[in-house]
Every structure is written in structure tokens, then in C-alpha cells.
Amino acid sequence: MGGPFSDTTAWARSLRTPLRNFLRTEAGSAIILLAATIGAIVWANLDTSSYLGVWETPLSIGVDDHMLSQDLRHWVNNGLMTLFFFNVGLEARREFDMGELRDRRRVALPLAAGLGGMAVPIAIFLAFNAGTPVIHDWGVVMPTDTAFALGVLALFRRSFPARLRTYLLTVTVVDDIVALVVIALVYTEDLEAMPLLVALAIFAVIVVVRALGVGQVPVYVLLSVAAWVALSLSGVEPILLGLALGMLTFAYPATRVDLERASEVFRLFREQPTPELARSARVEVAAAISPNERLQQMIHPWSSYVIVPLFALANAGLVLSGDVLADAYTSSLTQGIIAGFVIGKPLGISLLTWLVWRLSGRRLAPPVGWASVLGAGAISAIGFTVALLIATLAFTGERLEEAKVGILTAAILGPLISWLGARAAAKLPTRARLRALLGTAEDIIDLAAPVDPDRDHIRGPADAPVTLVEYGDFQCPYCGRAEPIVRELLAGHGDVRYVWRHLPLSDVHPQARLAALASEAAAAQGAFWEMHDLLLEHQDALEVRDLVRYAEELGLDVDRFRDDLRRGRGNDRVSEDVDSADLSGVSGTPTFFVNGRRHHGAYDIETLSKAVGIARKRVVLESRQSR
Numbered sequence: 354m355g356g357p358f359s360d361t362t363a364w365a366r367s368l369r370t371p372l373r374n375f376l377r378t379e380a381g382s383a384i385i386l387l388a389a390t391i392g393a394i395v396w397a398n399l400d401t402s403s404y405l406g407v408w409e410t411p412l413s414i415g416v417d418d419h420m421l422s423q424d425l426r427h428w429v430n431n432g433l434m435t436l437f438f439f440n441v442g443l444e445a446r447r448e449f450d451m452g453e454l455r456d457r458r459r460v461a462l463p464l465a466a467g468l469g470g471m472a473v474p475i476a477i478f479l480a481f482n483a484g485t486p487v488i489h490d491w492g493v494v495m496p497t498d499t500a501f502a503l504g505v506l507a508l509f510r511r512s513f514p515a516r517l518r519t520y521l522l523t524v525t526v527v528d529d530i531v532a533l534v535v536i537a538l539v540y541t542e543d544l545e546a547m548p549l550l551v552a553l554a555i556f557a558v559i560v561v562v563r564a565l566g567v568g569q570v571p572v573y574v575l576l577s578v579a580a581w582v583a584l585s586l587s588g589v590e591p592i593l594l595g596l597a598l599g600m601l602t603f604a605y606p607a608t609r610v611d612l613e614r615a616s617e618v619f620r621l622f623r624e625q626p627t628p629e630l631a632r633s634a635r636v637e638v639a640a641a642i643s644p645n646e647r648l649q650q651m652i653h654p655w656s657s658y659v660i661v662p663l664f665a666l667a668n669a670g671l672v673l674s675g676d677v678l679a680d681a682y683t684s685s686l687t688q689g690i691i692a693g694f695v696i697g698k699p700l701g702i703s704l705l706t707w708l709v710w711r712l713s714g715r716r717l718a719p720p721v722g723w724a725s726v727l728g729a730g731a732i733s734a735i736g737f738t739v740a741l742l743i744a745t746l747a748f749t750g751e752r753l754e755e756a757k758v759g760i761l762t763a764a765i766l767g768p769l770i771s772w773l774g775a776r777a778a779a780k781l782p783t784r785a786r787l788r789a790l791l792g793t794a795e796d797i798i799d800l801a802a803p804v805d806p807d808r809d810h811i812r813g814p815a816d817a818p819v820t821l822v823e824y825g826d827f828q829c830p831y832c833g834r835a836e837p838i839v840r841e842l843l844a845g846h847g848d849v850r851y852v853w854r855h856l857p858l859s860d861v862h863p864q865a866r867l868a869a870l871a872s873e874a875a876a877a878q879g880a881f882w883e884m885h886d887l888l889l890e891h892q893d894a895l896e897v898r899d900l901v902r903y904a905e906e907l908g909l910d911v912d913r914f915r916d917d918l919r920r921g922r923g924n925d926r927v928s929e930d931v932d933s934a935d936l937s938g939v940s941g942t943p944t945f946f947v948n949g950r951r952h953h954g955a956y957d958i959e960t961l962s963k964a965v966g967i968a969r970k971r972v973v974l975e976s977r978q979s980r
Contacts, residue, residue: 383504389662390669390737390761397670404670421585429667430742433660435581435595437738438533440656441499442599443649445526448519450604450645462709462717463520466726467527469705470733471495474697481689490747492539493756494693496532496739497525498764500661502732505768512775513728514791514967516720521729524702530596532739537593540746544588552583556597563601568644573598590746604645611641616860661738668741671757680751681758690759694740695766699730724778724789731774734767736760787970799951801936802929804852810881813843813850818972819965822852822946824934827869827888828862828895829942835956836889842961849965853885855930856942864895866927871900871914873923878909948972 397404408429413422423431449460474494482488502525506518559576577598584591615637622630639647671677681687703726706719719726737760744756778789804811804820823839825832843851855872857865868888875884887903888895897918904914917923937946945952945961948968954960 383501383507385658385662386501386504386665386737389665393666393669394671394673396666397672401672408667408670421582426667426745429660429664430745431585431591432581434664434742435592436652437595437656437660437664438529438592439595439599440649440652441526441529442596443602443604443645443652444522444599445530445596446600446602447604447645447649448523448526461713462706462719463523464527465705465709466702466719467524467531469701469703469708470497470524470698470730471528471531471701473701473704474693477697478689478693481685481692485685487686487748487752490743492532492535493740493743493747493760494690494697494736495528495535496736496743497528497698497733498735498737498739499525499529500657501735501737501764505732505735505771506729509728509732509772509775512772512779513725514721517725517729520720520726521732524729525733528733529739532743533590533593533596536590536743536746540590540743545586548583548587549589552580552587552589552594555580555583556594559598560601568640592742602645602648603643605643611637613860615641620860664738664741668745669757669761671754671761677754678758681755684755686752687755687759687762690740690756691763691766694734694736694760694763695731695770698733698767699727699770702730702733703727722787722789722791724774725791728771728774731767731771734770735764737764787973791967791971799937800946800949802933803949809852809854810876810885811850811852812882814848815850817848817850819846819849819968820852820946820948821849821961821965822854824854824856824930824937824939824942824944826856826858826862826865826942827872827885828865828892829858830892832943833889833892835943836886838956838958838961841958842965845958845962846965848969854933855927856934856939856944857927857931858942867897867918868895868900869927870918870921870923871895871903873926874914874917875904875907875909877917877922878913880907880909883907 393404408424408426410425411422412425412428471494475491478491478494479488499522502521503518506513506521555576559573559580562572562576577594581591581594584594615634618630618634618637622634703723706726707723709717710719721729740760741757744753744760748756778786781789800822804822806815821839821842823832823835825835839851843849855869857869859866872881872884872888875881884903884907887906891899891903900918901911901915904911934944937951943956945956947964948971950968952961952964
């Protein structure tokens, strides 16, 4: 969500992280996905022959005698959905490199939860269908629809903590990975060895090309298309390739060196706008951002707003009549699917999460409370996209209709149960509600250099339970815009302390480092915060004569101030702050941390107050837990 209090000066990227953008896009696309699903059902009921006729239209590609022929529905399911799973792989890799899973100890919990969220539904499905011909098609109850699940969770954002989104995302990624492996192994017919070997060889070439640092996108596109065609000819479902390629794509924060190089090239272009420098500027700016993030920005909107809704339109068409529904709801296939998703998903996710928690001696706790874990499990009953994909591979005719009824019914019941659970949790006493929703897991600390009261510049009570750290630049207009917001926050919350750390972006703000040194010169005379306020109030006047005038206004020893400024006696202190910003992955000003955890998003008073409130609740909960 943009706005006047979400901008930063680019020593780096926007504060809006890939995960935040991912979640917002999924939430928005859920509405379009729902509309496409309803549209498919309406279309199929109004004109079944038209619906089937469009999606069963044959299309072929090839050269000479080598042809790949499928109907339009399969081109969507096998072709376009490869891009969808490529995006899933990108996000999984980003979480592993930069997100919650960068702490490798935390991988075990969502991995176990994801496996439990598949094993228990499968067991329930097998129990319902023992001795029937469909018993071997248990894969239909394995997956969770990431897009739909996160979209529904966005609707419940006031009922569950924000961190549940990340946990649900990592669990559903595990579901998707295993489901795709099952599709490749179980639903592969008439396997052709030679095309499969060719596909594996091309994939190996992609790995080698990536290891050599080749950055030309057309090279990867050509190799990926060739591998996809080879997999299709081999009989293996080619969508597995998308996930594998996505997980090969590294994610990393923009480094200070890359950003400074990009700023320098852009400065040269501004001074001499030639085509050569324009190309160099584009290359350097692009190189500062990881391939993972660049590809997500490019592909994700297409995946969420076009590919997945198109998939729903092609596969969700279901002729609804009393006889169809009666036959479906009395069928063990439909009952097994509904029970597997609605009962098995929350039970499996919660049970395996609890089991890992207990076996680890409670060291590996979920990032949220148990009520939130159960809520995530219920939302995971939305198996829609991948479940429909597996159903189209496993069933035909009446069986396929019964499977669709079960999948759609579970997609309705799961969120309804989650909403009822959230309403019940809201009626608990405050302490019990906080524990049930937030849990007691420790935060991942993003702030590399802990706050030191003997060193840091601190405003507010020294023993405050909540600490807000800002990396700022006195010439950054957005820092100037944030300053009154921070003042309002401190005035409204007496249990918050505020820390300013320097991050002068000298490549874009030439007076920023001099202003930082001036604040340190004032600090040597006990007037840091007075100078801090003046500098942010007069960001357009930061020349030496202006800084000396501010020292005079504050009644400082001007000769001492001028001497400290001339000798750069605060240089070491400013450099230490810059180094700590580097280690903390700070990529712009202002960047905020709340109790050591990076604050992503806007820095208006409402958003910061909410972040402070959540941090305060967690501190209170942890203190009560330790008693």
C-alpha cells in the first residue's frame, strides 16, 4: 500500500518487500479468481456444449513430423500453469534466502506442518474410499491453493496476526512442492526415456549457465522452453519444471557496493545523457536487485491476475443440478475429499506442528499461537487450483464432477470454520486471547547491532519495553516527513524509546554526512537531539555556515563545535552506524526496526502505532510466560 509515508530515499530498494508485494497481489487476485470460478460454473450451466467446445479445442505446435498436440485446457494446465509454479518456486527460494526460513532451524516446523497437512488428509481419504476404484487417487486431497488461501487470510487480517501469512505461505509451498512431485511420479503415463533424458540434460545446462553467471534472460527462456517441450514429449507433467527453475533462482538484498555503483552510473548519465550511459545505468540498476525479485515483479501479476483465473475458468465448470449434487454428496469420493480437506488439513498441520514443538523441547515454536495455527489449517482446506489440476489428471466423467463438488465444497467450508474459530478466540480473556493468537515464539532479530544505551542516541524512557530504531539521513526528505510522526508516536506511547542511527546517503544527498558530523559535534556538548531537530527542520540549509548558525542558536561553544566539525571527530561514530546498517540489510532511509525486527511498510502514525502495539503485547506475553 503506497502513500505519503511509505517512500524512501534510494540507497536501496523500496521498503515494500517481495513478500509484502506477494501477499498483496494474492489477496487482490483472490477476488478475480473467485469471479473466474463463478463465471466457469455459470458458463457450464448456461451452455455446456459451448464451454466444453472452447476448452477442448485442439492446438498443435511442432516442426515437420515432431508435433505436440493438446486441447486448449491442457495448454492452460500444462503450459501457463508452469509459470504459476515458477512463481511459487521463486517465492519459496526468497523465503529460504531472505525470509523467515533464513533461520534454518525454522525450516523443520513448516516442513513438518506441510507434510502433516498432506498425510492426514490422505489417510482420511483412504479410509472413506477403501476398496473402491478411486483409492489410488489420494493425491487430490494433498495440495493447498496458495493464491486463494492467502487471499482469504487477507479478509481475516483483523482476526489473525500478520505473521500468520508468512507461516501459511511456507506451509503451502511445501504442499505445492510435494504435490508436484506426486503429479510427476504418479500421474505420468507412457514414459518416454529419450525425451526425459534430453529434458534432464537441458536442465543441467541451465544449472551450469547460472553457475557461470550468465545474465541474459533470452538464454534462460530458450533453454526453459526446450526443457518444457522435452518433458511434455516424455509424458512427465512439465509443470514440475517451473517449480524447479524458480527454486534455482537466488534472492539477496541489494548490497551497498551495487547501489553506490548504480548511483554513480546514474549520476554520469544525468551529467551526460548518452545512449551508452543510459544502457549502463539500466544494467547497473537491474544488477543491484536479485534475479529472484526482478522475475517476481515481472511474472507475479500475470500469474495472479491472468494465469490462475484462466485456469479456474478452464477447469471449474460444473453443471449443477439436484441429481448431480445428490449423487456427489452420497459418493465416497466426494465425502473423502471434503473430510480430507476440512478435517484433515487443520488436524494434520496442527498435530505435526505440535509434535515438532514437543520433540524439540519447545525450542521450535510456531511464529503464532495455536488458535492461529488451527485457523491456518482450516484455510488450507482450500485446495482449489492444484487439487483441480490433479482431479483433471485422475478422473473423467462423473468421477471428475464428484471431485469438483468436493473440492469446491471444502473451499467454502474451510474459510467458514476459520472465521468461526477467530470469532471464538476474540471472546477469550485478553491474556488467553493474546497467547492463543500470537504465541510465544522468539522473533528473528534483523537489527545486527543491538541498542547500546551507553552509545546510542536515545529519546524516551531508557527501560521502555518497546524500542524504535530509525536509520536516517538529515537531508532525506522522507526522514523529514517521518520526524513529526515519530514525535507523535512518542507523545502517545509513554513506553517507547526511540533511537536515531546515521545513514548519510552521500551519493544522493551531498550534505548528509556533514550534517551527521554536525549532530555528533553537538552531541559532544550534550545537544544531539536539539541539533537533530534543527537539521530535519531545515533540510535545505545544511552548509557549514548554516550548521555553525544552528550551534549559535543552541548556545553551544561555537569554536569547539567548528573545530570538531573541521576535524571530523564524529566520523568513526557515523561509520559505525553505516556499517551496522549494512549488516542489518538496510536499503534506504528512513528504515525502522521495532524491538529488533524490521518494520516493513508505511511509517504513518497508524501503521507505526500498530507495530508498536503488537511488539508491546508480545513483550507482555513473554514476561508473563517466564513467571
